Amino acid sequence: MQGNSSLEFIIATIAIIFLFIGIYINKQKETSKKVTESTIANEKVNYTKIEALGLSKREYEVLCKLAQGHTNKEIASLLFISESTIKTHVSKVYSKLDVKRRTQAIQKAKELEILPIS
Amino acid sequence: MQGNSSLEFIIATIAIIFLFIGIYINKQKETSKKVTESTIANEKVNYTKIEALGLSKREYEVLCKLAQGHTNKEIASLLFISESTIKTHVSKVYSKLDVKRRTQAIQKAKELEILPIS
DNA sequence: ATCAAATTGGTACTTTCGTATGAGTAGTAG
DNA sequence: CTACTACTCATACGAAAGTACCAATTTGAT
Numbered sequence: 001m002q003g004n005s006s007l008e009f010i011i012a013t014i015a016i017i018f019l020f021i022g023i024y025i026n027k028q029k030e031t032s033k034k035v036t037e038s039t040i041a042n043e044k045v046n047y048t049k050i051e052a053l054g055l056s057k058r059e060y061e062v063l064c065k066l067a068q069g070h071t072n073k074e075i076a077s078l079l080f081i082s083e084s085t086i087k088t089h090v091s092k093v094y095s096k097l098d099v100k101r102r103t104q105a106i107q108k109a110k111e112l113e114i115l116p117i118s
Numbered sequence: 119m120q121g122n123s124s125l126e127f128i129i130a131t132i133a134i135i136f137l138f139i140g141i142y143i144n145k146q147k148e149t150s151k152k153v154t155e156s157t158i159a160n161e162k163v164n165y166t167k168i169e170a171l172g173l174s175k176r177e178y179e180v181l182c183k184l185a186q187g188h189t190n191k192e193i194a195s196l197l198f199i200s201e202s203t204i205k206t207h208v209s210k211v212y213s214k215l216d217v218k219r220r221t222q223a224i225q226k227a228k229e230l231e232i233l234p235i236s
Numbered sequence: 237a238t239c240a241a242a243t244t245g246g247t248a249c250t251t252t253c254g255t256a257t258g259a260g261t262a263g264t265a266g
Numbered sequence: 267c268t269a270c271t272a273c274t275c276a277t278a279c280g281a282a283a284g285t286a287c288c289a290a291t292t293t294g295a296t
Binding site: 238258259260262 | 267268269270271272273274275276277278279280281282283284285286287288289290291292293294295296
């Protein structure tokens with residue numbers, strides 16, 4: 001029975017090895033899937049969609065600050081321009097995103113995945 | 119050599135079987151993880167975090183509507199109560215989330231994953 | 237039953253937001 | 267040069283949001 005038990009041992013070992021190989025293969029798939037998703041979501045798709053919406057650079061900058069929870073006055077300070085100008089930009093952003101309020105703009109921007117980090 | 123090749127065949131079969139078992143196990147993990155995450159993210163963890171924050175049911179309801187882009191007046195209509203009450207709730211939500219404005223409340227709530235769907 | 241928390245509502249006031257309108261400047265494509 | 271777009275800024279006005287304070291009612295737990 002010695003030969004048999006060593007054979008069983010070999011088979012068991014192979015089984016375990018391939019079991020882990022199977023698990024490993026799936027882990028790899030998961031990882032690559034995640035990286036791809038996050039990469040696309042925050043770099044490439046963005047600019048395409050932003051341009052498609054007709055948002056200018058400045059308008060997009062304002063939108064980002066807005067989505068970070070800043071007031072118009074704060075955004076003005078951050079971008080070194082007047083609050084009037086911010087209001088102008090914000091209004092244009094609203095019409096381009098087809099919304100009425102900043103809370104809706106944030107929602108829409110997140111849906112469109114045009115905001116950094118997310 | 120017939121015995122050997124049949125042995126190899128058995129080993130190979132076992133290897134393949136366990137390979138797929140490994141893959142299958144991981145699929146299951148993935149699935150249950152997603153279900154758990156989504157379930158937790160939208161039902162259970164919520165309540166835990168929500169309670170930890172000290173948010174009452176009503177305050178949480180208001181927060182959700184707020185995050186959907188509604189005005190105070192709209193939320194009042196949706197919940198069949200006065201705008202005064204909404205303001206009261208909103209203010210309490212702010213202090214509990216440690217924010218000053220609704221845009222920040224939305225941000226914070228998303229970070230804390232206490233909002234449905236997301 | 238009692239006490240605490242939750243819910244509701246109001247008044248009054250300040251701040252922020254949003255729109256409308258007009259206008260000057262800079263850069264760019266034709 | 268001209269036309270167009272993006273960017274800037276201002277004033278004025280109304281709408282929403284936010285704060286402070288107070289108070290009545292309801293609900294839940296002990």
